Amino acid sequence: MKIKDVEELKSIATEIRIGVIEAVYHGKSGHPGGSLSCADILAVLYFNQMHVDPKKPDDKARDRFVLSKGHCSPALYSTLALKGYFGREELTTFRQIDSMLQGHPDRKHIPGVDMTTGSLGQGLSVANGMAIASKMDKAGYRTYCLVGDGEIEEGQFWEACMTANKYKLDNLCLIVDNNNLQIDGTIEEVMSPYPIGMKLESFGFNVIEVDGHNLNSLIDAFETAKLTKVKPTAIIAKTIKGKGVSFMENEVGWHGKAPNEEQYKQALAELKKEEEVK
Amino acid sequence: MEEKKIATRQSYGEALVELGKQNPNVVVLDADLAGATKTELFAKQFPDRFLDIGIAEQDLMATSAGLATCGKIPFASTFAVFAAGRAYDQIRNSICYPELNVKIVATHAGITVGEDGATHQMLEDLSLMRTLPNMTVMCTSDDTETKWAIQEIANMQGPVYLRLARMATPILYEKGEEFTIGKAKQIGTGKDGTVFATGVMVAEAVKAQKLLKEEGIDIRVVDVHTIKPIDEETIITCAKETKKLISIEDHNIIGGLGSAIAEVLTEKYPTKLIRMGVPDTFGKSGTAEKLMQYFHLTAEDIVKKIKEK
Structure with missing residues (x-):
C-alpha cells in the first residue's frame, strides 16, 4: 500500500510527530529532538518506499530498516504504530516498566523492529549484514539504515562504510539525519564530521544531498538510490532538530528531555494546527 | 594416540x-x-x-x-x-x-x-x-x-x-566420543582429588593424572568444555566424592573457570577450591612451554598442588 500523494505523506509525518510527543510526554523521558528531525524520512520510507506488511512483520522478503540512532525510538515506534504493527495507544506506555516499548528499539519484543539498537555506530554494520544476506540469497529486498550526524563520529561507522563499498551493496541505502546538533552542542563544536558528503563519496558511496523535510526530494533520492548499481547510496538529509515544534527547533536542550504538561499541550497544539492547515 | x-x-x-x-x-x-x-x-x-x-x-x-x-x-x-x-x-x-x-x-x-x-x-x-x-x-x-x-x-x-x-x-578423545553442551566430561573416577580444567589445560591435567597414578594417587579430571551454563551437578558430585578440588585455566584466575566453579560451590556445597591460572596479571613474551612453566600451569605444577598438605 504505497502512498504517492505528497499531501497525504505530509499528514503522516505530522501524525508521526504527534506520536513522538505523546510517547516522550507519557514516558517522562526520551529523545524528541532527533525524533522530530527524522519524521519526514520515516514517513517516506514506511509509507512510500519500503515493501513491508505489518501483518507479516517477519516476512523474509520484506525490506529492512535499521534505526542506528536508536535513541530516536519514539519516531520509529510512532511510525510502526501508524503503519499498523501495533496499536497507537502503546505509545503512551513508552519507557514504562510493563511496556514492550523499551527506551531503545528491541527487535525481540516489538513487531516491526528489524534490529535492536542504542549503542551508536553499530547500525550500518548490521544493515550491511542484511544487505549481504539479500545478495547471497538473491532475495531482492533492500536495506535502509538511518544514522545521526553526531553518531558518525563513532569509528565503527567508517569501518562499515568500507564494508558497504567492498561488497558493492547497491541494495543498501544509508540516510544521514543531518540536524547539526548533538548532546554537547553543534557537531562542528563537538567533533566535526564535515564535510560528510565528500567523506562518504571518497568511501565509495553514491551521495545525494537533500532537504530532509522536502518529501518530493526525499522520494526522488530514494528512487535514484534504487537505480544506482554497484555502489551503495548515502542520502544526506539536511534537517532541523525538533522540527515542527517551535520551541524545540534547533535547541540542543531538547535532545533528550520530555516536555512538561504545558509544553506538551503547546507542542500538540502546534502540530495539530499544522494538520488543519493542510 | x-x-x-x-x-x-x-x-x-x-x-x-x-x-x-x-x-x-x-x-x-x-x-x-x-x-x-x-x-x-x-x-x-x-x-x-x-x-x-x-x-x-x-x-x-x-x-x-x-x-x-x-x-x-x-x-x-x-x-x-x-x-x-x-x-x-x-x-x-x-x-x-x-x-x-x-x-x-x-x-x-x-x-x-x-x-x-x-x-x-x-x-x-x-x-x-x-x-x-x-x-x-x-x-x-x-x-x-x-x-x-x-x-x-x-x-x-x-x-x-x-x-x-x-x-x-x-588428542584426548577417540573419534565418535559423545559430548553434551553444558555437561562436563569426566576422565577417571579417582577419589584423591578432582582437577577441573578447560582448553589447553585439560591435556596437562590428564598428564598429571598419569604421573600421580604412578605414585598411587588416583585423581579424576573434569574437562569443563562448557563454562556457561556450568555443569553444577558434576561439580557438586566431585566435591562430595573427592578429597581436594583444583581448577586450572589458561586465563586470569578472576572471572573464568575457577570463579564459575567457586560460585556453584559457595551456594550449593561449600568446599575449598584451589584456583590455578594466571594470577591477575598480564602475560609476557616467551615460548608457550616456558610461559606455562613461568605461570605454573604444567602437569608437574598440578602434581605438586595435589600433593601439598
Whole structure:
C-alpha cells in the first residue's frame, strides 16, 4: 500500500510527530529532538518506499530498516504504530516498566523492529549484514539504515562504510539525519564530521544531498538510490532538530528531555494546527 | 594416540569445511586473520560464503548480527583479545541482547599464544563473555571435542563464544566420543582429588593424572568444555566424592573457570577450591612451554598442588 500523494505523506509525518510527543510526554523521558528531525524520512520510507506488511512483520522478503540512532525510538515506534504493527495507544506506555516499548528499539519484543539498537555506530554494520544476506540469497529486498550526524563520529561507522563499498551493496541505502546538533552542542563544536558528503563519496558511496523535510526530494533520492548499481547510496538529509515544534527547533536542550504538561499541550497544539492547515 | 598433536584452531578450520558442505546457511567472517584462525580452509572451499571484513572487529561482530537476522548462521572469527575485548560492546548490544544466532569462535586465547606477548594473550575473555546474558561460553580441549563443538553450536539457536588455542595439544578423545553442551566430561573416577580444567589445560591435567597414578594417587579430571551454563551437578558430585578440588585455566584466575566453579560451590556445597591460572596479571613474551612453566600451569605444577598438605 504505497502512498504517492505528497499531501497525504505530509499528514503522516505530522501524525508521526504527534506520536513522538505523546510517547516522550507519557514516558517522562526520551529523545524528541532527533525524533522530530527524522519524521519526514520515516514517513517516506514506511509509507512510500519500503515493501513491508505489518501483518507479516517477519516476512523474509520484506525490506529492512535499521534505526542506528536508536535513541530516536519514539519516531520509529510512532511510525510502526501508524503503519499498523501495533496499536497507537502503546505509545503512551513508552519507557514504562510493563511496556514492550523499551527506551531503545528491541527487535525481540516489538513487531516491526528489524534490529535492536542504542549503542551508536553499530547500525550500518548490521544493515550491511542484511544487505549481504539479500545478495547471497538473491532475495531482492533492500536495506535502509538511518544514522545521526553526531553518531558518525563513532569509528565503527567508517569501518562499515568500507564494508558497504567492498561488497558493492547497491541494495543498501544509508540516510544521514543531518540536524547539526548533538548532546554537547553543534557537531562542528563537538567533533566535526564535515564535510560528510565528500567523506562518504571518497568511501565509495553514491551521495545525494537533500532537504530532509522536502518529501518530493526525499522520494526522488530514494528512487535514484534504487537505480544506482554497484555502489551503495548515502542520502544526506539536511534537517532541523525538533522540527515542527517551535520551541524545540534547533535547541540542543531538547535532545533528550520530555516536555512538561504545558509544553506538551503547546507542542500538540502546534502540530495539530499544522494538520488543519493542510 | 597421545603423541599426535593438533591445535584446536586447526580442528576448527577442518570442521568448518565439513559444516559448509552440510549447511548452506553457514557463513564465515574473519578480520584479516584467516590464515591464523584457519577460517581460510572454509574460504578456499566456499569463497561466496566467506567475508573478510578487514582489521575491523567491531564491524565484524555487527555485520554477523545483521546476517543472523536474515537466517544465516555466521561464524565470526579473530583472535580472542580482539573478539571479546575490542568488540565487547558489539557482542553485548548487537548479538547477546537481541539473542542473535552468531557463533564467535575466538582463537589464540591465553598465554599459550607465546611470543606475541601480553597485548595478544587474552586472559579475560571467559570472564567478559560469561557475564553476558543469553551467551553460551565454551572452551574445548582437543581435536575431537572441537570438531564436535563446531557441529553442535551450528545446530543450536543463540549466541555462542568458543575459545580456542594457538598451541598444538594432544588428542584426548577417540573419534565418535559423545559430548553434551553444558555437561562436563569426566576422565577417571579417582577419589584423591578432582582437577577441573578447560582448553589447553585439560591435556596437562590428564598428564598429571598419569604421573600421580604412578605414585598411587588416583585423581579424576573434569574437562569443563562448557563454562556457561556450568555443569553444577558434576561439580557438586566431585566435591562430595573427592578429597581436594583444583581448577586450572589458561586465563586470569578472576572471572573464568575457577570463579564459575567457586560460585556453584559457595551456594550449593561449600568446599575449598584451589584456583590455578594466571594470577591477575598480564602475560609476557616467551615460548608457550616456558610461559606455562613461568605461570605454573604444567602437569608437574598440578602434581605438586595435589600433593601439598
